[in-house]
Amino acid sequence: MRPSASTHSWLRADPWRALLALVAVCYGTVQLVAAGPGMGLGWDEVVYVSQVDPRVPAVEFIAPRARGITLIVAPVVLVTSSTEALRVYLCLLSALALYASFATWLRLRPGAVAPVAALLFASLWLALFYGSEAMPNMWVAFGAVGAVGFFLRCLRPDAGRGCAIGLALCVAAVALVRPPDSLWLVLPLGLALVRPGGRRPRVAVALVAGLAAGWADWVVEAYVRFGGPLARWQAAGAANETGLHFSLYEHARALNGPLLCRPPAHCGPAVPSWVLWWSAIPVLVLLGLYAARHRGRLAEALMPAVAGVSSAVPYVFLVGYAAPRFLLPTYALLAFPIAHGALALLEGASGTARRRAGACLAAAGFLAHLTLQGVTLDKVVAPRLAKREAHVRVARELRDLRVHPPCLVYGEHAVMIAYRMGCDGHTVLNWAGLNDVPAAVRAAEAAGKQVVAVDSGRAVPAPFLLAWERRPLQGVRPGRWSAYLPR
Incomplete structure (x- = not known):
């Protein structure tokens, strides 16, 4: 199928936007190939996703977290529990966000800077790994890029109302996803406005409006669940x-x-x-x-x-x-x-030889950068694919043991395993000192929930489990998984 005449004219009229679009397409494609939709959910992801998944109990939502990621994943999670569908959705959405955020800079000044900057950022193993993860920092990055681009456009004498609206929306998005980060983003932008000749009332209003809109949900929830914004801020500081x-x-x-x-x-x-x-x-x-x-x-x-x-x-x-x-x-x-x-x-560089040397130096540096990122991405992805696949297999084995909702999965990686089963989960990072039956287990039993403890390697991880029935989970790797059921 041949490209249409309109496509050719668009490429000729705006080649930098076309180059940025190519970077975004490659970014989304590499995510799907390298990290893949088969990556199971991590602990933090389960917390965000479970808030809107009608098929599972919601994991405890502690003070430092904000609801932005939950809103991002809601369109898919409300419809299906498929992790693969969620991964593909986030891959596509992050590629679109990469394009949209860096494209704001093309309106500031057309040229190769925005596509090259997008390429440098998108080639990081971090960007490739977290683009499809239900985690906040990647979306803070996209919002920050868009906010600074809109801010610089707003400082131009011919700036219209649209750039102020875009700035407010980007700041609000950052604040909705990770409220404290929005303060550190707005701080240098606000200081730039108080310099001589830098006063722009419309820009200042946009920054304040964006912060207010983004923080509103966090503040309301602070009054409803945590005793007010100050109490929530202190609780968040203690947790972090x-x-x-x-x-x-x-x-x-x-x-x-x-x-x-x-x-x-x-x-x-x-x-x-x-x-x-x-x-x-x-x-x-x-x-x-x-x-x-x-x-x-x-x-x-x-x-x-x-x-x-x-x-x-x-x-x-x-x-x-x-x-x-x-x-x-x-x-x-x-x-x-x-x-x-x-x-x-x-x-x-002036002269063909110097220009060629500069091109060779830039190419060599970028090649070294890509090599380092690719090796690290593979090192990060491969073991996590295996570990998160183990969670799926443990959940399957527990179902075979007739563990079913309402239930509590207690122990290592319990939150991720419990999400697969529709159970409550309580993850244990350190079994040491658990001599008596934990309060979470007692509360679950008192509520009539079925309880199971899981461990990935120790003979008997805690003394209170000596009185429980141990069931080795065959075929679950990596680790030597066992389930413990109260007698």
């Missing part, structure tokens, strides 16, 4: 171990694939190749700022750089543990100054 910290080294240890560096998880040492990649980012950002200044486009590189650094501040200095996904908004925003530097390297 917030305070004065310096967790840069923990983030360095998490670069190569641990999804969470928080006890009892063990993250290992920092990997030299990843530390080198990470160390190159500030250097490339500074080179990009220098290049953008010489091309008269400093604001278009400086604003995302400042907003990106601001987005990283709470996770480096206020949270006592690390997860690589925390820095996704930072990577998305820093991709813009890096793209300025890469394009200056390709376009600015």
Whole structure:
């Protein structure tokens, strides 16, 4: 089938938008191939999804969480319990969000910066892994990119009302998904407005309106369930171990694939190749700022750089543990100054030989980047596919043992297993000290629920299980799974 004349004319009229669309299509395709729709749900995902899944009990929704991800997954989860359908939906939606957020910059100034920045961000193993995950940080990244793009457009003398509306919507989206992150995003944008000549009442109203709209759900729920916003904020801080910290080294240890560096998880040492990649980012950002200044486009590189650094501040200095996904908004925003530097390297050299050398240097750097990301993505995906498939098999074995709702699954990975069965789940991270029957088990038995405990490797993980009947779950790998039923 030949492309239509209108398609050819669109490509000629706006090749950069077409290139960005190609990046988004490749991003969605690689997600489907590399991570695949067969990836089961993780613990945090089950929490968000179970809030709107009518077939399962809702997992406890603690103070730090917000309802944005639940709203994103609701259109699919309300219709089907298929994890595969949810993964495909999120792949397509994240590819569309990548295009839409970076396309705001093409309205700011047409050119190769937005497609190149999108390519740099979309090629991260983090972006490829979390694009199809029901987790908030990826959507914060998309919202942040769109917000900064709309903000810079609003500062133009010919700015219309549309850019202010777009800015408010992007800020509201970030606040709805992860409220505290919206404050760190808006902070540098607000400071830019108070500089001499920077006052824009319409822009300030858009920022405030976006924050108010995005925080409204969180505030209302705080009054309904947590005793008010202050009480909820304090409870969220206690759950997230917030305070004065310096967790840069923990983030360095998490670069190569641990999804969470928080006890009892063990993250290992920092990997030299990843530390080198990470160390190159500030250097490339500074080179990009220098290049953008010489091309008269400093604001278009400086604003995302400042907003990106601001987005990283709470996770480096206020949270006592690390997860690589925390820095996704930072990577998305820093991709813009890096793209300025890469394009200056390709376009600015005078003479064929120097231009060719610059192109070779950029290509070699990007190839090394892709190799590192691809190897890490495979390392992250493969074991998690096996582990989450084990949850499906454990759930199947428990059904064969005639465990059925209403029920409680207690033990290792219990929340993910329970979701597959339509049961309540209580995950145990450490069995040590569980000498007496836990309160959650007693409450479930008192409520007339069937109770089962699961473990993936120990002989008898806790003393109270000595009085229970042990049933080895044959054929469930990895691990040596057992189920324990009260006698």
